[in-house]
Amino acid sequence: MNDLSKKPVRTRIAPSPTGFLHLGTARTALYSWAYARHHGGQFVLRIEDTDVARSTQDSVEQILAAMKWLGLEYDEGPIYQMQRLDRYQAVIDQMIAxxxxxxxxxxxxxxETMKAAQDARGEKRRYDGTWRPEPGKVLPPVPEGVKPVVRFKNPVDGDVSWDDLVKGTITINNREIDDLIILRPDGVPTYNFAVVVDDWDMGITHVFRGDEHINNTPWQINIFRALGAELPAFGHLPIILGDDGLKLSKRRGAVSVTAYEDDGYLPEGMLNYLARLGWSHGDDELFSREQMVSWFDGSHLSKSPAQWDPAKLEWVNSQYIKQADDARLAALVQGQLAKRGIEASVERLTPMCTLFKDRCATTVALADWLAMYFAPVNPSAEDLSTHVTEAVKPAIGALADKFATVEWNKVAIQAAIKDVIAAHGLKMPQLAIPVRVLACGRAQTPSVDAVLELFDKNMLIERLRSI
Incomplete structure (x- = not known):
């Protein structure tokens, strides 16, 4: 491995736009970003769109939106591989020469015949070198009208070793790999070739990626060496397992990063949770982006798979909801309510968020609470029969009448409730709970006077008189 200590750190994230940006790629992006920021380096976004049949513009836009939401700002990019075909061809020509x-x-x-024969002999499938030039070897005649692929002439002997930033030293014998295709007949490069040329051209010094790429790394190292290019340092991150113990992936259970935005998570909560899926700083569970950048030096990365835990994510996010600026939460809740056809101003929502945010893990949960201030509620039959009894209905009616005459603030509301309780010989829960059921559609809420103060006075009185 070359000495990279004197070079400016440059990392990258290189998603393929064949689907959404999923959680594993988001974690890799976070680590790459944090490592670059820790070392005062640069972070590059590259879109690896050479899978022409499966790449879509929608996926590109979703990737960009996810990166923006997470706040993982990049210094260069997005750089698209399909705009670099001339460069790949030029390198291919140099390698052939x-x-x-x-x-x-x-x-x-x-x-296919070659593979079938190898299977029959119990051998590992590999290209047999039919067209590989060797001294003194006579190659077959070139068939007419056939567009060739280009293969990399991989060394046949020796080992490929590297000191992985996560796994430690990894060694693979060259006999385990063959002459892979690096250029398709249509002139589009394959992954293992394009990624080397890109990382070389872009001066990438440190590559963090999932450990499914370990088997690609020997080919890439050999191509780097064939080009006379300096090797980056590689760090292969363990997979993220779902709660079923199987790998999260685009094809199996993974959810897009932007889906979590839709579900009411905050980006700082998601980043904090993702960071802990394979990295730690002592026992710290909650930390800011700035703290992570100051701590993330590439050490303390786990060698073992991480387990996705939705309950832990909710807990982490709930801590950030509690800390969040109330006006910011109000704007997010406004968007959540708009999806339900409910219009609400940030001005009205802000004090509501102040009151209810300690009970909520997401802005969706906050919207579930605050919808009662703008849309009809539907108390359960059980709550109505249990709490809104014939015995208490006269007191509820009296409270509605009293509310009609008082100033609309918490002190006056509390005084009116106490007056009605005294006049009807009740205890606080005997009146407060049925009022909650009728006003809020549920029996448990924060302090009843604080909750009622935020209602439109006429709406509240109408709900109390609906019995």
């Missing part, structure tokens, strides 16, 4: 790559004219049918 240097003898480190060659054209292969094997048809798909020939390759």
């Amino acid at each position: 240097a003898g480190t790559a060659y054209r292969c004219y094997c048809s798909p049918e020939e390759l």
Whole structure:
């Protein structure tokens, strides 16, 4: 490994726009961003869109939106691989001229026959080198009308070793890998080639990525060396497991990052939770972005898979909801209510968020509470029969009448409730709970006077008189 200590740190995230930005990629982006920021370096966003059949503009836009929501600002990009085809072709031409790559004219049918024969012999599937040039070797005649692929001439002997930032030293023998295709017949490069040229051109010094890429790394290191390029440091992060113990992935149970925004999570809560899925700083559970940047030096990364825990995410997010500015929460809740067809001003919502945010893990949960101030409520039949009894209805009616005449503030509301309780010989819960059921649609709320103060006075009186 080359000495990178004197070079400015440059990291990257390189998602493929074949679907949404999922949680594993978001965690990798966070670690890459934090490492660059810790070292005063730069963070690059690259869109690896060479899978032309599956890449979509919608996916690109979702990736950009997710990065923006998480606040993972990048210094360069987005850089699109499909806009760099001329560069890849130029490197291919250089490699062919240097003898480190060659054209292969094997048809798909020939390759399938090759694999079948290897299977029959119990051998590992690998390209057999039919078109690999060697001293004194006579190659087959070039077939007419066949567009070749280009293969990398991988070393046949020796080992590939690197000191992984997460896993430690990893060694793979060159006999375990073969001459992979680096350019398709249509002129589009394959992943393992394009990623090397990109990281080389962009001066990437540290590559964090999922450990599913470990098997790709020997090929990439060999291509770096064939190009005379300096190697980046590699750090392969363990997978994230779902609560079923299986890998989260685009194809299995993973949810897009933006879905969590829709579900009412705050970006700082999501970043804090993602950071702890494979990294720690002592026993610290809650920390700011600034603290993470100051602590994230690439050490203390776990070698073991992390377990996605929705309940822990909710707890972490609830802590950030409690700390959040109330006007900011109000704007987010306003958006959540708008999805339900409920219009509400930030001015009205702000004091409501102040009162209810300690009970909520998400802005969706906050909206569930605050909807009662703007839309009809539907108390359960059980709550109505249990709490809104014939014995208490006269007191509820009296309270509605008294509310009609008082100043609308918490002190006056509390005084009116106490007067009605005294006049009807009741205890506080005997009146407060049925009032909650009728006004809020539920029997348990914060302090009843604080809750009622935030209602439109006429709406509240109408609900109390509906019995």
